[in-house]
Amino acid sequence: MNLDSISPNDVILTGDRTTGPLHLGHYVGSLRNRVLLQEHCTQFLLLADAQALTDNMGNYLKVRDNVLQVALDYLAVGIDPAKSTIFIQSLVPELSELASYYLNLVTVARLERNPTIKDEIKQRGFERDIPAGFLTYPAAQAADITAFKATIVPVGADQVPMIEQTNEIVRRFNASVGQELLVETRAVVPEHGARLPGIDGKAKMSKSLGNALALSASPDEIRQAVKMMYTDPNHLRVDDPGQVKGNVVFSYLDAFDDDAAAVAELKAHYRRGGLGDTAIKARLEDKLQALLEPIRRRREEYARDPAAVLALLKEGTGKAREVAAVTLAEVKGAMGLNYY
Amino acid sequence: MNLDSISPNDVILTGDRTTGPLHLGHYVGSLRNRVLLQEHCTQFLLLADAQALTDNMGNYLKVRDNVLQVALDYLAVGIDPAKSTIFIQSLVPELSELASYYLNLVTVARLERNPTIKDEIKQRGFERDIPAGFLTYPAAQAADITAFKATIVPVGADQVPMIEQTNEIVRRFNASVGQELLVETRAVVPEHGARLPGIDGKAKMSKSLGNALALSASPDEIRQAVKMMYTDPNHLRVDDPGQVKGNVVFSYLDAFDDDAAAVAELKAHYRRGGLGDTAIKARLEDKLQALLEPIRRRREEYARDPAAVLALLKEGTGKAREVAAVTLAEVKGAMGLNYY
Numbered sequence: 180m181n182l183d184s185i186s187p188n189d190v191i192l193t194g195d196r197t198t199g200p201l202h203l204g205h206y207v208g209s210l211r212n213r214v215l216l217q218e219h220c221t222q223f224l225l226l227a228d229a230q231a232l233t234d235n236m237g238n239y240l241k242v243r244d245n246v247l248q249v250a251l252d253y254l255a256v257g258i259d260p261a262k263s264t265i266f267i268q269s270l271v272p273e274l275s276e277l278a279s280y281y282l283n284l285v286t287v288a289r290l291e292r293n294p295t296i297k298d299e300i301k302q303r304g305f306e307r308d309i310p311a312g313f314l315t316y317p318a319a320q321a322a323d324i325t326a327f328k329a330t331i332v333p334v335g336a337d338q339v340p341m342i343e344q345t346n347e348i349v350r351r352f353n354a355s356v357g358q359e360l361l362v363e364t365r366a367v368v369p370e371h372g373a374r375l376p377g378i379d380g381k382a383k384m385s386k387s388l389g390n391a392l393a394l395s396a397s398p399d400e401i402r403q404a405v406k407m408m409y410t411d412p413n414h415l416r417v418d419d420p421g422q423v424k425g426n427v428v429f430s431y432l433d434a435f436d437d438d439a440a441a442v443a444e445l446k447a448h449y450r451r452g453g454l455g456d457t458a459i460k461a462r463l464e465d466k467l468q469a470l471l472e473p474i475r476r477r478r479e480e481y482a483r484d485p486a487a488v489l490a491l492l493k494e495g496t497g498k499a500r501e502v503a504a505v506t507l508a509e510v511k512g513a514m515g516l517n518y519y
Numbered sequence: 520m521n522l523d524s525i526s527p528n529d530v531i532l533t534g535d536r537t538t539g540p541l542h543l544g545h546y547v548g549s550l551r552n553r554v555l556l557q558e559h560c561t562q563f564l565l566l567a568d569a570q571a572l573t574d575n576m577g578n579y580l581k582v583r584d585n586v587l588q589v590a591l592d593y594l595a596v597g598i599d600p601a602k603s604t605i606f607i608q609s610l611v612p613e614l615s616e617l618a619s620y621y622l623n624l625v626t627v628a629r630l631e632r633n634p635t636i637k638d639e640i641k642q643r644g645f646e647r648d649i650p651a652g653f654l655t656y657p658a659a660q661a662a663d664i665t666a667f668k669a670t671i672v673p674v675g676a677d678q679v680p681m682i683e684q685t686n687e688i689v690r691r692f693n694a695s696v697g698q699e700l701l702v703e704t705r706a707v708v709p710e711h712g713a714r715l716p717g718i719d720g721k722a723k724m725s726k727s728l729g730n731a732l733a734l735s736a737s738p739d740e741i742r743q744a745v746k747m748m749y750t751d752p753n754h755l756r757v758d759d760p761g762q763v764k765g766n767v768v769f770s771y772l773d774a775f776d777d778d779a780a781a782v783a784e785l786k787a788h789y790r791r792g793g794l795g796d797t798a799i800k801a802r803l804e805d806k807l808q809a810l811l812e813p814i815r816r817r818r819e820e821y822a823r824d825p826a827a828v829l830a831l832l833k834e835g836t837g838k839a840r841e842v843a844a845v846t847l848a849e850v851k852g853a854m855g856l857n858y859y
Contacts, residue, residue, distance in 0.1 A: 228856065229619065236623040236695055243855035269856045275619040276612045279569065279659070282652035283576040287627075290651055311630055311655050312622035318651060319619070355576055489859045515583035516568065516609045519829045 184367070185219050185331065192329035192364075194225025194268075197245040198235060201252040202391040203467075204384030207375040207434050209333060210256045210394075217262040223327045223499060224258065226250060226492070229269045230319060233312040234303060250488055252394050255478035260491045266499035267492055268323070273503035277322035277510060282315060284351040285344070290314050294340045321345040326503035328362040333369065342366035356513040361506075375434055380409035380427050395478050398468060405464045410456045417455035428459045435466045524707070525559050525671065532669035532704075534565025534608075537585040538575065541592040542731040543807075544724030547715040547774050549673060550596045557602040563667045563839060564598065566590060566832070569609045570659060573652040574643060590828055592734050595818035600831045606839035607832055608663070613843035617662035617850060622655060624691040625684070630654050634680045661685040666843035668702045673709065682706035696853040701846075715774055720749035720767050735818050738808060745804040750796045757795035768799045775806045 193209065195201065201210065216222055226249055231242045246267055253265060268274060290296060296317065300309055312319075324332055324345050332342055342364060349361040376382055377390025384391045392404045410428055414421035423429045423446045432442045445462070448454040481488055511517060533549065535541065541550065556562055566589055571582045586607055593605060608614060630636060636657065640649055652659075664672055664685050672682055682704060689701040716722055717730025724731045732744045750768055754761035763769045763786045772782045785802070788794040821828055851857060 232620065232854070233623050239695075239854040239856075243858075246858060267858060269851065270858065272612050272616045275615040278619065279615040279652065280572065282655060283573050283650045285651050287649045287651050287654050309627045310623045311625050311627050311658060312619065314627050315622060315651050315655060355579075493859050511609065514572070514579040516579075518583075518586065518607060518610065519833050 182215065182219060185216065187220055189220040189330045190327055191216055191220060191222045191331045191333065192225065192324050192327050193222075193333050194227050194323075195249050196227045196231040197242055197249050198231050199241075199245055199386045200248040200393050200395055202384055202386060202393050204375045204377075204391065205252070206256060206394060208335070208369060208373050210252070210258070212333065212369070213253075213263065214257045217259060220331075222263040223329065223502075224253065224263050224265045224495075225323055226265065226267045227323075228267060229274075230316060230323075233310060233316050233319075234305075236310070246492075247485055247488060250492055251478050251481050254481045254488065254491075255394060255474045257477075260495055264495045264498050265492060266496040270496045271326070271500050271503050273500060273507040274319070274322045274326055276507055277326055277503075278315075278319040280510065280514070281318040281321050281348050281352070284348050284355070285318055287314075289344070289347075290317060293317055293344055295338055298337065317341055317344040318348065321348040324364050325349060325361045326506045327499070328506065329364050330362060331365050331367050333367045335374075336368050339366050339368065352510070358513055360509055360513055376427055376430050378404050378408045378427060380425060392467075394471065394474055396471060396475070398472075401467050401471060402464060405460050405467065408460065408463075410459075414449075414456065418452050420452040421449045421454070421456075423449060428456070428463050431463050432459070432466070435470055436462070522555065522559060525556065527560055529560040529671050530667055530669045531556055531560060531562045531671045531673065532565065532664050532667050533562075533673050534567050534663075535589050536567045536571040537582055537589050538571050539581075539585055539726045540588040540733050540735055542724055542726060542733050544715045544717075544731060545592070546596060546734060548675070548709060548713050550592070550598070552673065552709070553593075553603065554597045557599060560671075562603040563669065563842075564593065564603050564605045564835075565663055566605065566607045567663075568607060569614075570656060570663075573650060573656050573659075574645075576650070586832075587825055587828060590832055591818050591821050594821045594828065594831075595734060595814045597817075600835055604835045604838050605832060606836040610836045611666070611840050611843050613840060613847040614659070614662045614666055616847055617666055617843075618655075618659040620850065620854070621658040621661050621688050621692070624688050624695070625658055627654075629684070629687075630657060633657055633684055635678055638677065657681055657684040658688065661688040664704050665689060665701045666846045667839070668846065669704050670702060671705050671707050673707045675714075676708050679706050679708065692850070698853055700849055700853055716767055716770050718744050718748045718767060720765060732807075734811065734814055736811060736815070738812075741807050741811060742804060745800050745807065748800065748803075750799075754789075754796065758792050760792040761789045761794070761796075763790060768796070768803050771803050772799070772806070775810055776802070 193213065213222065213224065226246050228242050228246050232239060235242050250265060258265065296314065320341055321344065334342060346363045349363050352361050353359050375384050377384040377388055378392060379390040381388060381390055392401065396404065408427045410426050411422040429446060436442050445454065445459060449459065533553065553562065553564065566586050568582050568586050572579060575582050590605060598605065636654065645653065660681055661684065674682060686703045689703050692701050693699050715724050717724040717728055718732060719730040721728060721730055732741065736744065748767045750766050751762040769786060776782050785794065785799060789799065
């Protein structure tokens with residue numbers, strides 16, 4: 180993410196569905212940016228339990244339990260609750276209220292045309308049995324974003340249509356009440372290379388694909404993951420030339436080894452032959468152990484006192500409610516729904 | 520409505536969309552029942568401003584202003600805020616929250632198959648441009664009903680599918696949390712004759728059809744309405760035999776003249792000829808003036824002090840919130856969304 184495009188007046192809204200602990204893919208794609216961004220502007224981090232329920236109603240305890248797990252991941256990587264407001268979505272009822280009014284500003288046909296929703300419906304195999312809450316979650320997302328008057332939402336390229344839909348709702352609302360009350364937001368898509376492949380070489384790291392390395396991984400799990408990591412299947416002897424493209428070890432070295440010159444040299448060596456997988460894996464394992472050791476340590480510390488973590492979330496949720504309540508009062512006031 | 524089927528333990532949820540003042544059709548179809556029912560069981564009366572907004576987003580001031588108008592109508596006909604809890608929907612945020620979870624328990628296909636919604640979409644000419652809030656309002660209605668654990672919802676026959684949908688959501692929720700937490704409700708359809716025709720003879724009295732007589736009508740408006748009332752267009756001379764079926768004056772005498780024997784005699788006389796429209800209209804006008812005079816007088820009294828009426832609504836809304844908050848806490852607790 181290019182920090183030059185962020186001003187101290189910017190407000191960021193981002194977060195995670197609480198369906199599982201976070202992994203190295205999250206770290207590269209978003210968490211490490213958030214640690215930087217909290218120094219530069221206002222940041223709200225949403226533990227999206229209500230959104231996770233839209234397609235996990237049969238699995239609500241998983242959703243609930245992972246609120247704490249994701250919060251531990253946030254704290255472990257260095258998100259500072261004094262700088263970032265971390266909050267639990269289901270405990271900010273103002274968001275449901277805002278969403279209920281936004282539902283009147285978007286048609287069913289428009290929701291069905293939303294490319295992100297279309298893709299996700301296909302991925303989940305819903306076909307015609309889409310839960311209504313899933314089809315309508317762009318309105319809920321618009322509520323999450325506008326409640327905090329967020330100016331920036333970091334998203335993957337596949338989520339850009341969701342932000343467009345939020346801005347459509349913003350414009351419709353403002354036009355219908357004749358005031359520039361809600362704020363349009365800007366999708367910021369991370370630069371190329373911010374998506375970490377799975378350890379098996381698949382484009383996306385995902386817990387459900389079984390190719391993820393959790394942020395809480397033990398030294399042994401890290402070792403095992405590196406050992407299993409996909410390299411070049413045709414690179415059978417050390418002396419053979421090897422391929423760097425699609426080689427997960429090099430993708431990870433690009434992401435985690437600060438010595439870019441050394442990595443470039445290793446790549447050249449690997450390409451011409453004479454550099455074995457064992458050597459590059461050993462280097463990567465060192466980097467990953469060094470990266471994850473303090474994260475794991477901090478995570479364990481926080482995990483020893485879940486009540487203290489919940490107290491932090493309670494405080495963040497309280498702050499988030501205050502902000503969301505102001506927006507909700509403005510929105511309802513603009514529609515005349517302020518009776519007494 | 521057959522009062523024998525109502526027990527003191529019953530809880531009734533009913534109300535009106537706040538899109539205009541109420542008329543004589545509402546009085547016959549529901550208001551006079553509510554005045555009786557408040558003596559027999561618990562009754563919650565919803566001023567459905569949020570629901571009215573689902574298809575009136577461009578007309579929100581009308582929706583807002585009619586909250587007071589409908590409340591005045593309630594008080595004027597004898598609904599007693601000490602016996603019935605009158606509340607403003609948009610000021611009970613617990614309802615939006617409940618609805619947001621219920622949206623996960625109903626599919627888009629199921630909503631699209633709902634016969635009531637299908638009809639209303641056709642009536643409103645929405646075609647594919649249905650506001651999402653309109654398609655999903657059965658989930659919001661399920662929230663209104665279940666929040667108060669209502670056991671009875673008085674509805675027109677066309678609304679029965681909505682109640683079936685509520686009960687489907689109730690069963691799905693209870694099954695998904697493994698508890699009989701939410702309560703199924705019963706649609707009570709008013710007996711035959713509870714629908715008053717418009718003064719023009721159309722089956723339905725409706726402000727937008729221009730064939731309604733408002734509860735707040737002045738003596739002169741009542742006189743004019745009776746004068747214009749549809750009778751038998753072939754009954755040209757007093758001596759001619761006249762038709763009773765479809766004759767609005769007789770429909771109204773059936774509804775408002777307590778002397779059923781006298782009305783039966785008038786009908787016979789009219790049928791065989793010799794009874795003029797002027798005579799039956801004079802009798803009906805007397806009845807309507809007598810019915811509406813105290814209603815109008817009470818309405819004017821309350822209307823002189825809107826702040827006092829709003830104070831009553833504030834009190835009712837506070838009571839409604841307390842009840843809805845208990846249900847919401849149970850629902851969220853059952854899904855594990857009780858973090859601290």
